[in-house]
Amino acid sequence: MGNDATFVNLSDVKARKVEWLWEPLIPIGMITILEGDPGLGKSFLSMHLASVVSKGRRLPDRCKLAKGNVLYISAEDDASYTTRPRIDAMGGDPSRIRVLNDWIEFNDGGLSILEAEIEEFGPDLIIIDPLVSFVPTEARGKDPAAIRGLLHRLTNMVADNDCAIVIVRHLTKMKQENALYQGGGTIDVIATARSALRLAADPDDPEKKVLAHLKHNIGPRGPSWVFSLVPSKRAGDIPVVKFSGRSDLTVDDLQGASGGAGPKPREAADDFLKRYLGDGSRKANDSYEAAKREGISKRTLDRAKQRLGVRSRQKTKTWYWSLDQG
Incomplete structure (x- = not known):
């Protein structure tokens, strides 16, 4: 006889459709990773x-959310000096957002406290910023099995309570050829996540930030979004997030721009046009x-075309490019 506590017949499993907080970037009941270098605005x-979520406002794709509760677990921001002023500046509803009032470590005892809080408060979104600060010291980078167990338990919590969870992490200093491996911590973190988002500076305009879809196991790859940090209308000295639309920059574009393997997208596009148009018009x-x-986006190529003064000419309804000025 089988062990029904560990295994189950697939026929007894109810098929479910994925639900989303922000489709297709942040699913409900599954882990989403938000990663990027320090200082780019992950916490913002x-x-x-x-x-x-707390006010039931619109997402960048214009989808309107219902008002919901948020459990915001941060190790890096003081609730009085940072979190509350920023939430107020951003027009959030602090009565729907709960934060840490004491330290917690994600050992068995801490996870039990977290689980009880989730069941009592009923959050629609949980944010952990950053995960590594709450991982028991003895497990950080040394015990993949412990990390897998922690993530498995977090996954079960959000699945059982139908809420989304966004786990924030920094990138490693050692540049990786594959963007999936650039995040800090063990590979189990990105492996467990069903969706992952990469935040990086726009290589052509560092004042703008690009949010790109790094991993998309349960749906199509979502578009990249651009935002800036601008002075708040409510509190002028506190920056707030202002989205300005989509970007055709990909994760690979951003990985190259951050100094990973290979040339930066801007340099690669310039070099491509010089080579490709070097023998005449195309x-x-x-x-x-x-x-x-060659992995160069249309937007990046268009900017390189402008920088290099590439000439466009139309012949019998077909456009040609050339580097010459004749």
């Missing part, structure tokens, strides 16, 4: 999401296709 973006559409095969 996390608080922005908390504010949007069809514009062919140029885009060739650049795409």
